[in-house]
Amino acid sequence: MTPAGASVTPEVPSGRLIVVNGGSSTGKSSLCTALQNLLEEPYLQLGYDRAWMNMPLRYFPFQSNEREGVWYDLDPDDSSLATGIGIGPVGRGVVSGLHHMVAALVASGSNVIVDALFLEGAWFEEAMRLWRPASPLLVALKPPLEVSERWEAERAATQAGRPRGLARLSRKEIDAHGGFTLELDSSLGTPEDTARLVIAALNGDGHPSGTLDLTEPFVQDGG
Numbered sequence: 001m002t003p004a005g006a007s008v009t010p011e012v013p014s015g016r017l018i019v020v021n022g023g024s025s026t027g028k029s030s031l032c033t034a035l036q037n038l039l040e041e042p043y044l045q046l047g048y049d050r051a052w053m054n055m056p057l058r059y060f061p062f063q064s065n066e067r068e069g070v071w072y073d074l075d076p077d078d079s080s081l082a083t084g085i086g087i088g089p090v091g092r093g094v095v096s097g098l099h100h101m102v103a104a105l106v107a108s109g110s111n112v113i114v115d116a117l118f119l120e121g122a123w124f125e126e127a128m129r130l131w132r133p134a135s136p137l138l139v140a141l142k143p144p145l146e147v148s149e150r151w152e153a154e155r156a157a158t159q160a161g162r163p164r165g166l167a168r169l170s171r172k173e174i175d176a177h178g179g180f181t182l183e184l185d186s187s188l189g190t191p192e193d194t195a196r197l198v199i200a201a202l203n204g205d206g207h208p209s210g211t212l213d214l215t216e217p218f219v220q221d222g223g
Contacts, residue, residue, distance in 0.1 A: 012109040017102070017134040018043070018198065019127075021116040022141035023174045024166040025152040027186035027194070028115045031141065034195035035113055044105065047115025051098045052091060059090050072163050082163035085170065087119070095123055103130040119170050124177045137202050138180040141194075143187040145171065 018035060022028045032045050052070055059069025070091045073084030087095070098114075105112050118124040143151075148167035152158055182201055186194050 014134055015106040015109050015111040016041075016043075016202070017106050017111070017131055017136040018113045018139065018202065019116050019131070019136045020114065020139045020141060021118050021174065021177070021180070022186075023117070023148065023171045024169070025148040025155065026141040026143055026167075027151070027191060028117075028141055030191040031139075031186060031194050031198070032113045032115045034191035035198060038192065038195050038199060039111075041111055043111040043113050045113045045115065046098065046102060046105075048095060048098065048117045049115065051094045055090060055094060059088075065090075072166075074163060075165075080161075080164055082165040082169060085119070085166070096126060099123075099127045099130050102127075103134070106131070106134045118174055118177055120173070121177070128179075137198070138182070139198055140175065140177075140180040140183045141186045142175060142183055143185050147187040 020028050020032055020035075029047075029049075032047070036043050036045050055069050056065075057063055058065040060066065061071050063069075066088075067086070068088040068090045070088070071086045072082045073086065075081040075083050102112050102114055116127070118127070145168065148171075152164065152167040155162075158164060182198065184194055184197060188194075
């Protein structure tokens with residue numbers, strides 16, 4: 001019972017949550033940006049890479065404290081080729097912190113798009129436990145490996161010296177999680193084309209549940 005004269009804070013409706021999971025160079029960032037631009041309501045764009053970028057530089061790959069943050073294992077015969085990726089305690093703390101932050105933002109009414117990289121089952125399980133109240137739309141990007149490797153080679157970061165091979169790493173582990181609403185081949189159209197499929201599912205106009213698997217190119221609007 002509210003005391004007489006006391007103000008009542010109106011309940012804030014929860015925001016909406018879109019989660020885009022996929023390996024390196026699968027088109028996640030491009031899709032998230034396209035979604036942000038095409039969705040009528042404002043959406044925040046968050047993600048693992050963006051969160052890790054907020055660590056002090058010393059926790060980055062090839063820096064003094066990389067084993068506590070994020071590092072690459074390199075081929076002993078070819079230092080330009082990554083054979084593994086490691087996440088230390090600081091890097092793992094960032095992942096868990098992101099999961100909790102997203103849950104809090106959505107609960108407070110913000111719409112959020114997450115650029116996810118579920119390298120480990122425990123990460124996926126924690127995220128789903130925290131995000132389940134928001135009924136997230138789960139999107140898995142699964143272009144052919146050869147396409148991801150081509151995109152990786154074309155990336156400015158790779159051309160600037162970032163190790164090759166990240167597109168191949170942990171792909172099986174990242175794609176192993178079930179329960180995704182949409183499974184999309186992002187090589188079959190532009191990021192905007194893929195975003196429109198996601199928005200249709202979000203609005204219940206196309207495939208609001210189950211799995212959408214694009215197995216052949218679709219025709220874009222206007223030909």
